[in-house]
Amino acid sequence: MRSEAELEGVTLLGNNKTQYKTTYSPEVLEKFPNKHPGNDYMVTFNCPEFTSLCPKTGQPDFAEIKINYIPDQYLVESKSLKLYMFSFRNHGDFHEDCVNIIMKDLVKLLNPKYIEVEGIFMPRGGISLYPFANYGKPGTEFEAIAKTRLFAAIDRRK
Amino acid sequence: MRSEAELEGVTLLGNNKTQYKTTYSPEVLEKFPNKHPGNDYMVTFNCPEFTSLCPKTGQPDFAEIKINYIPDQYLVESKSLKLYMFSFRNHGDFHEDCVNIIMKDLVKLLNPKYIEVEGIFMPRGGISLYPFANYGKPGTEFEAIAKTRLFAAIDRRK
Amino acid sequence: MRSEAELEGVTLLGNNKTQYKTTYSPEVLEKFPNKHPGNDYMVTFNCPEFTSLCPKTGQPDFAEIKINYIPDQYLVESKSLKLYMFSFRNHGDFHEDCVNIIMKDLVKLLNPKYIEVEGIFMPRGGISLYPFANYGKPGTEFEAIAKTRLFAAIDRRK
Amino acid sequence: MRSEAELEGVTLLGNNKTQYKTTYSPEVLEKFPNKHPGNDYMVTFNCPEFTSLCPKTGQPDFAEIKINYIPDQYLVESKSLKLYMFSFRNHGDFHEDCVNIIMKDLVKLLNPKYIEVEGIFMPRGGISLYPFANYGKPGTEFEAIAKTRLFAAIDRRK
Amino acid sequence: MRSEAELEGVTLLGNNKTQYKTTYSPEVLEKFPNKHPGNDYMVTFNCPEFTSLCPKTGQPDFAEIKINYIPDQYLVESKSLKLYMFSFRNHGDFHEDCVNIIMKDLVKLLNPKYIEVEGIFMPRGGISLYPFANYGKPGTEFEAIAKTRLFAAIDRRK
Amino acid sequence: MRSEAELEGVTLLGNNKTQYKTTYSPEVLEKFPNKHPGNDYMVTFNCPEFTSLCPKTGQPDFAEIKINYIPDQYLVESKSLKLYMFSFRNHGDFHEDCVNIIMKDLVKLLNPKYIEVEGIFMPRGGISLYPFANYGKPGTEFEAIAKTRLFAAIDRRK
Amino acid sequence: MRSEAELEGVTLLGNNKTQYKTTYSPEVLEKFPNKHPGNDYMVTFNCPEFTSLCPKTGQPDFAEIKINYIPDQYLVESKSLKLYMFSFRNHGDFHEDCVNIIMKDLVKLLNPKYIEVEGIFMPRGGISLYPFANYGKPGTEFEAIAKTRLFAAIDRRK
Amino acid sequence: MRSEAELEGVTLLGNNKTQYKTTYSPEVLEKFPNKHPGNDYMVTFNCPEFTSLCPKTGQPDFAEIKINYIPDQYLVESKSLKLYMFSFRNHGDFHEDCVNIIMKDLVKLLNPKYIEVEGIFMPRGGISLYPFANYGKPGTEFEAIAKTRLFAAIDRRK
Amino acid sequence: MRSEAELEGVTLLGNNKTQYKTTYSPEVLEKFPNKHPGNDYMVTFNCPEFTSLCPKTGQPDFAEIKINYIPDQYLVESKSLKLYMFSFRNHGDFHEDCVNIIMKDLVKLLNPKYIEVEGIFMPRGGISLYPFANYGKPGTEFEAIAKTRLFAAIDRRK
Amino acid sequence: MRSEAELEGVTLLGNNKTQYKTTYSPEVLEKFPNKHPGNDYMVTFNCPEFTSLCPKTGQPDFAEIKINYIPDQYLVESKSLKLYMFSFRNHGDFHEDCVNIIMKDLVKLLNPKYIEVEGIFMPRGGISLYPFANYGKPGTEFEAIAKTRLFAAIDRRK
Ligand SMILES: [Ca+2]
Ligand SMILES: [Ca+2]
Ligand SMILES: [Ca+2]
Ligand SMILES: [Ca+2]
Ligand SMILES: [Ca+2]
Ligand SMILES: [Ca+2]
Ligand SMILES: [Ca+2]
Ligand SMILES: [Ca+2]
Ligand SMILES: [Ca+2]
Ligand SMILES: [Ca+2]
Ligand SMILES: [Ca+2]
Ligand SMILES: [Ca+2]
Ligand SMILES: [Ca+2]
Ligand SMILES: [Ca+2]
Ligand SMILES: [Ca+2]
Ligand SMILES: [Ca+2]
Structure with a gap:
């Protein structure tokens, strides 16, 4: 179990004064330290809302x-990710732009070894649009992997 | 959010004088600039109609x-893609030809790094026919990838 | 197996001069006699195109x-039904109107004991619309059943 | 377990001289006695071939x-049912006719309390046809149930 | 096809000045006349957004x-329904209240013979909540049906 | 939670000397008292093995x-039901007979208000056979319900 | 939207001192007034945890x-329901007993017109057990409906 | 659209004197020229009958x-493929042999760059058998790909 | 079609004196010659029983x-495989051992180029166990492939 | 079948004094010898509880x-794995930490050639989190494979 020191920086989880911002707010994102830096591992988030x-x-x-x-030194805290996602509520942008912006904000926050972001948008005019963007940290093997992951x-x- | 300049060339979206052509009309396709040229990314369209x-x-x-x-300098605008798709309504061609034509028209419009087009046609005489064509820009790594993607x-x- | 007499009136099946009309053409519908009038039975058509x-x-x-x-004296011939369905291709009408018109044309053709028609339309503006209309022959028990079948x-x- | 007497009339099961007829042969159907006449029960066959x-x-x-x-005095033996189904292989008839014929042959063989037969035919010309016929023994409550089961x-x- | 007279009152469809309200706005709902009053029929809307x-x-x-x-004299126009649904975007209410309000607004607009509204809400705290409300016009058979439809x-x- | 007295008769659960019989053994079935006789309720078992x-x-x-x-005074203990099911392993009987026998053994054990048993057997010779038998206690409303449940x-x- | 008065009694929602009890605690359940007593409606909860x-x-x-x-005067608050469900974590009881207890606690809290509770338990020893209990308020039509809903x-x- | 010259050799499509052969008849297969030789592409047929x-x-x-x-100079015409498939109706062979024969006949007809054929046979005796055979033209990169595609x-x- | 010589060694298929052994009996396995040694191909068996x-x-x-x-000189006859599978009925072994034994017996019988065996066992104690073993013939490319196929x-x- | 010697160390299976620990207890894990060290194979556990x-x-x-x-000298005994999993019941840790801890405990117990652990956690606040960690034994080819398996x-x- 994590000590209090290991939870430093996690301010939103269990907090009852949650503010739900509805304009693009990358500043709400929070991170905490990765306790397993010895082995690379993958973290997946599904955000259907x-x-x-x-x-x-x-x-x-x-x-x-x-x-x-794939985290390097930090993990994103999931409640802060929820608030960040909700902050697009009154933001106007093309689907392709939203997905690239989310990816770039998380790269900036976490400096991860690898990240990919996909958007499954509801159809408009009988056509669905699904953008997929990714990033591998320069100088690591994930830089090349990012290209094959496209x-x-x-x-x-299906 | 995109500035007006970044939306130049997008004439059909939000326009109420939409004309639905029903003979093959590649000229209705419109494009707009890719704002994320620093990272390759994938754009997917599903067109079930x-x-x-x-x-x-x-x-x-x-x-x-x-x-x-995978876009290079341009993205296809989705409402124009809808009108292009609808323009096959009175066009006669084999399934294999339709799929190749759509791919070639989009290559001409966008000069993308990579593109693939698949048709899931309804069965005729108890047999279904699904053509799949693709293209990787010559001189890029996507030229070789296109062959494995077949x-x-x-x-x-399934 | 049906005798030639029992196939009288079936002119489109196996005919190679098929004309595909694209404006509303209820006159293409054909019928043939029901050989099992002793027992009521249900006939279902699925038309996904x-x-x-x-x-x-x-x-x-x-x-x-x-x-x-549920047929009475006649069955609709399935190839003629296909041509009738295709004849809506350039016909403009609300979803609710199309479904009611199809039902009424088949009532007129077949004078069936019971009929129901449902349309599963693709979404527009994030909303799907599915009309369902039915009919039970007046003076039969199917008149009351039609109401519960709504x-x-x-x-x-699901 | 059934005694040999209780299996009398079952000649095809476990027999290695099986003849696969390919023209309509209702005479291959075999039956055996129902050992549970005290309680009505339902028997279902799925024949996807x-x-x-x-x-x-x-x-x-x-x-x-x-x-x-729902059997009365007899059950149909499943291997004989298989051979009966296979005997339609070179038989020509409309879908609606095939389903009614199968139902009537089983009524003749078994004199059941109730029976229903459904055909899920593969699409032709973009349209699928599914006939459904049934029968309730006259003078029983299943006569009325048959009508609601249509x-x-x-x-x-779905 | 509908005449212009039959489309009177339909102001939003094909209009390019669409305003997307984000506070509860029942006044955006529009209706048009039912052309098939001779037979009761069901109209279904699926609104996943x-x-x-x-x-x-x-x-x-x-x-x-x-x-x-089940309409009586009027049908709701689907684009106006979309705008009405979008107007809940900044409205705060319990799930049970939202569903009852939608039903009551449509009853007021259409005075239908029957209506039911269901909400499939995403889970919160590991629990999903789905309210279902309905209404049958007093003095019609649908008043009793409403109770069994609960x-x-x-x-x-599933 | 159940007192020890309320668990009297439950001898197999948590017992490590379990004997797996492979010839039909209705005597392994065990029951325990129903603590909720004030309200009728349904108990379902799925036995895919x-x-x-x-x-x-x-x-x-x-x-x-x-x-x-639907229990009356007793519930069947699930581990004993497992052993009973396993005891058919070397028992030979037609599918229709197995399902009727299971139902009758449980009626004898539990004297329930209502019971139904269904067998979904794997296909043989391209045909699947699914028997369904049921029982409603004579003199209760479940006697009539059993007939409709067939x-x-x-x-x-599906 | 609900006034503060209409939210009286709702103490857990948005409260950050949530206590997760792990022994059976029916006292955590909270209710709030039903604002739509004029029309019966159904409220569904899915609790997969x-x-x-x-x-x-x-x-x-x-x-x-x-x-x-189907509520009468009160609705159960969903966060309190979550805490109640979690309170079974260290409670020992047969599946059939848990489902009946949950139903009875909610009847006591809400005095609803109708309620039903179903448990889909994971398999043990190759067998799954699903209890289903329900209740219709005496003197209402739901008393009879409860029996058919079993x-x-x-x-x-499926 | 294809000119008449580009359709030369296509004799069965739209022809009303279709003969349905029921003994193995590879001679019914017809081909037509590939108009897109500049880019390799994949053609898929699903034949569930x-x-x-x-x-x-x-x-x-x-x-x-x-x-x-993957075609080289020719495409197989789909109606002729249907007739070829139907010609196995009275042909006796093991599943593994049928799949290899179909593949070899199409190699002979089309001399394709690559081909693979899979058979999903219905179960016999509780076991299903699915053969899969493929071929890559010698001297092309598809020769090696064929091995990995096994x-x-x-x-x-699944 | 296969000549009688090509069917030599196939003694169980169509034989009515089938013995169903219930103790581990690898000797029941039969093989017949591969008529397509010129091209490697894959044979799949699904055995859900x-x-x-x-x-x-x-x-x-x-x-x-x-x-x-992937066969070399021989194919396993499917009815003999069925009998071999049934012979585990009274055999006791861990899941991991059963899967390895089946693979080794088929290697011994067929000396195939490649083989893999997977067991999807039903859950015990809330956990499912699926072993997967494979083999590539030494000195062929399938030796290396076997490792990646794990x-x-x-x-x-899924 | 395994001899008693081959089952040494397996103390929990079939034992009726099972203790269900609810605080993190890696010491309950048990192992037994791998009898198939000659061929690498994969063992999968699904633990939905x-x-x-x-x-x-x-x-x-x-x-x-x-x-x-992929085991080396030992396999984990599945009942002990079940008890280990249950021991997290009152353990508090982030999802990412739980998955890494499980993986490390199994590496310590088994010293396997390769292992991967995935957690499919239920959503919180509209977002699901799925961590995936793995390990390849240093000095084997599985060290490199672990990276690609991420x-x-x-x-x-899906
Ligand atoms: Ca596809
Ligand atoms: Ca479609
Ligand atoms: Ca398949
Ligand atoms: Ca639903
Ligand atoms: Ca089929
Ligand atoms: Ca439907
Ligand atoms: Ca959604
Ligand atoms: Ca969910
Ligand atoms: Ca259920
Ligand atoms: Ca099974
Ligand atoms: Ca069906
Ligand atoms: Ca679960
Ligand atoms: Ca079933
Ligand atoms: Ca599997
Ligand atoms: Ca998964
Ligand atoms: Ca996806």
Whole structure:
């Protein structure tokens, strides 16, 4: 079990004054130290409750966002991730832009070895759009892996 | 969020004078600039509402068209893609030809790093036909990847 | 096996001069005699390849049409039903109107004991619309059954 | 366990001289006595390997046949049912006719309290056809139940 | 196809000045005349893109809303229904309240013979909550049917 | 929680000298008192590990057995039910007979208000056989319900 | 939206001092007033995170608990329901007993018009056990409905 | 759209004198020119209506045949493929032999760059048999790919 | 079709004196010559009817056994494989041992180029155990492939 | 079948004095010798009944734990694995920590050639978290394979 010192920086979990921001707020993201740096491992988040706005018409869009990353020194705290996701609620951007922005914010927060972000957006006009972006830390083997992973999300959809 | 300049060339989205062409019209396709050229990423479209005609008998055919591409400088605007897809409505061609034509039109529009197009056609005479075509930009690593990807659509079908 | 006399009126099946009409054409429907009038039975058609147009915007719509009927003296010939369904291709009407029209045309053709027609239309604007209409021949027990059957399609969708 | 007397009339099961007839042969059906006449019960057969011919074009058709019955004095032996089903292989008839014929042959063999037969035929021309016929023994409560059961197969399909 | 007169009152469909309200706005709902008053029929809407707020904590909630109704003189226009659904975006209420409010607003707009509304809300704290409300017009047979329908949504969930 | 007195008669649960009989052994069944006689309730068992032998050829058969009952004074203990099911391992009987025998043994043990037993047997010769038997205690309302329940298992299979 | 008065009695929602009891604690359940007493409606809870102990061996058991009820004057608050469910964590009882206890506690709290509780327990020894209990308020039509609902859970399982 | 010259050799499509052969007839296969030789692409056929006979007992067998190939100069015409498949109807051979024969006949017809054929046969005696054969044109990269593809069909089955 | 010479050694197929052994009997396995030695191909068997005993407690275990192999000179005859599988009925061994034994017996019989065997055992104590063993003929490329295939069964399970 | 010597060290299987510990107890794990050291093989465990506590709030968490390993000299005994899993019942730790701890305990017990552990945790706050950790024995080829396997769990989820 984690000591209190190991939980330093985790301020939102179990806190009852939660503020739900609805404009893009990357500053709500929190991290805590990775206690298993000796072995690389993968952490997956499934976020089926994402909504944003169309940047041209203002119409609400809905998506399931999937995140996979290999941590280096830090892990993202999941309640802060929830609040970050909710902060897109009144933000207008194309689907392709939202997915790239989420990936870049998490790279900035965590400096992970690897990360990928996928958006499964609900159809508009009879067509569905699913962007997938990823990143491998330069100078690690994950830089090359990122390129081969571009096709992974395609193949797990039926 | 995109500035107006970043949306230049996007004329169909939110426009209420939409014309639904029903003869093959590649000219309706529109593109807009990719704001994330620093990292390769994949964009997927699912188009379950495709219909064309048999080139010999005139009988309507129905398919789900799936498109995956890695953009270079441009992204295809999704409403224009919808209108392009609808323009096959009175066009007669074999399933294998339709899929290759769609792929070539998008290569011409976007000059992407990579693209693949798959057609899941409804059965005729107790047999279903699913063509899959792809393209990797010459001189990039995606030229070789295209060859290995020929088998990808097979393996994600159950 | 049916004698030639029992196939009288069936002109489209196996005919190679098939004309695919694309404007509403109820006159293509054909019927043939029911050889089992001694026992009531149900005949089901699943038609996943239906397309029509929005009556206001002209945008193509797509649906799966499901038909269930209890014949009296006649059965509808399935190839003629296919041609009838295809004839909505350039017809513009609301989803609710298409389903009611199909039901009424089949009542007129077959004078069946019972019939129900359901349309599973593809979503528009994030909402799907499924109309369900039915009919029980006046003076039979199916008149009352028709009312209770209004809820049947709801409950078989998950 | 059944005594030999209780298996009298069962000649095909475990017999290695099996003849696979391919023209309609209701005479291959065999029955054996019901040992549980004190309580009504239901027996279900799923036969996913049915094939016949189109009566007009000769094209092979394929179906899954589902049979449900409440026995009275006799049960149908399952290997003989298999051979009966196989005997439609070179028989030409409309889907609606095949299903009614199977039901009537089993009524003749078993004189059951109740029986229903459903055919799930593979699509032709983009349309699937599923006939459903049933029978309740006159003078029993199953005569009335048969009428309400006409809608049962519809509602269990999704 | 509908004449212009038959489309009177439909102002939002095909209109490019769409305003997406995000506070509860029942006034955006529009209706048009039912052209098939001679036969009762069912109209179903599936709305998987509903979001509202928790009335106590302000946390966003997400749901799929399902609506089934039997029209009397009017049908609800589907684009106006979409805008109405979107108007709950910044509205705070318990799940049970949202579902009852939607039902009552549609009763007021359409005065239908029958209507039912179901909400499939995403889980909170490991528990999912699905409210189901309905209404049958007083003095019609649907008043009694409404009571038996209270159990319908339960039984179609697996 | 149950007192020791309330567990009297439960000898197999937690006992490490379990004997797995492989010839039909109805005597292994154990029961314990129903503590909720004030309200009728349903108890369901799913037993996917049933195997017996063909009475004529000796070939092993496999099935999933489903049991539903409304208790009166007693409940069957689930470990004893497991041992009873396993005791059919070297027993030869037709599928229809196995299902009726299981039902009758449980009626004898429990004297329940209602019980039904269904067998989902693996296919032989391309055909699957599913028997369904039930019982309602004479003089209760479940006697009549048993008759209508004969069709229940059919309709929940897809 | 609910006024503060309408939320009186709701003490756990949004409270950050949540205590997770692990011995049976019916006293944690909270209720709030039903604002829609004019129309009967159904409220469903899905609780896939239930765990208790075997009363004889102490082995942990796991289940999904499903609750459906028609409120009268009160609704159960969902966070308090979560805490109540968690309080079975170190409680030992047979599956049949747990389900009846949950139903009775909710009847006592809410005095609802109707309630049903189902437990989908994980298999033990190759057999799964699913109890289903229900209650209709004496003197209402739901008293009779409760008896017919005993079979509902069986039929929605596949 | 294809010109008449580009359809030369296609004699069966749209022809109403179709003969359905039921003894192995590789001569019915027809081909037409590939108009997209500049890019390799994959063509998939799903044939769920295959039936043949056991070479020793004469019992009918049923299978779904799946074909994937990369064309070189020619494509197989789909109606001729249907007739070829139907010609196995009275042909007796082991499952493993049927699949290899189909592959070899298509290699002979098309001289493709790559081809694979899979048979999903219905179970016999409680066991299902699925053969998978493939071929890569000697001297191309597909010769080596064929060997790695031997495992592909296994892994896409669940 | 196979000549009689090509069927030499196949003694069980179509034979009516089948003996069902219930103690481990590898000697019942039969083989016949591979007629397609020019191209490597894969043969898959699905055996969902496997049962054995726990070596310590004697409790029956149930599994689905999956076999994939690339033949060299011989194929295993499927009826003999069925009898071999049934012979584990009274054999006691750990799951991991059963799967390794089956693989080794088939290697001994067939001397195949490659083989893999997987067991999907039913859960015990809330945990399922799935062993997977394989073999590549020494001196062939399949020796190395066998090592990479160790992970294949994991990834096709969902 | 295993001799008694080969079962030495297996003390929990078939033992009726089972103690269910609820605080983290790695000492309950037991192992037995691998009888097939000549061929590498994979052993998979699916454990859908895992529960632990949130380290900060104390709220119970639920998960399905999946374990895959290639044994060297030892196999883990499955009943002891069950007891080990149950011992997390009152242990508080983050999801990422639980999965890494389980993996490390099994490495310590078995010194396997390869192992991977995945946790499919139930959603909290609308987000699901799935950690995946693995290990390849240093100096074997599995050390490198472990790195590529980090992505395996992602791709088998749909
Ligand atoms: Ca996906
Ligand atoms: Ca479709
Ligand atoms: Ca596909
Ligand atoms: Ca439906
Ligand atoms: Ca089939
Ligand atoms: Ca069906
Ligand atoms: Ca959603
Ligand atoms: Ca969920
Ligand atoms: Ca539902
Ligand atoms: Ca099974
Ligand atoms: Ca069933
Ligand atoms: Ca669970
Ligand atoms: Ca259930
Ligand atoms: Ca397959
Ligand atoms: Ca598997
Ligand atoms: Ca998974």
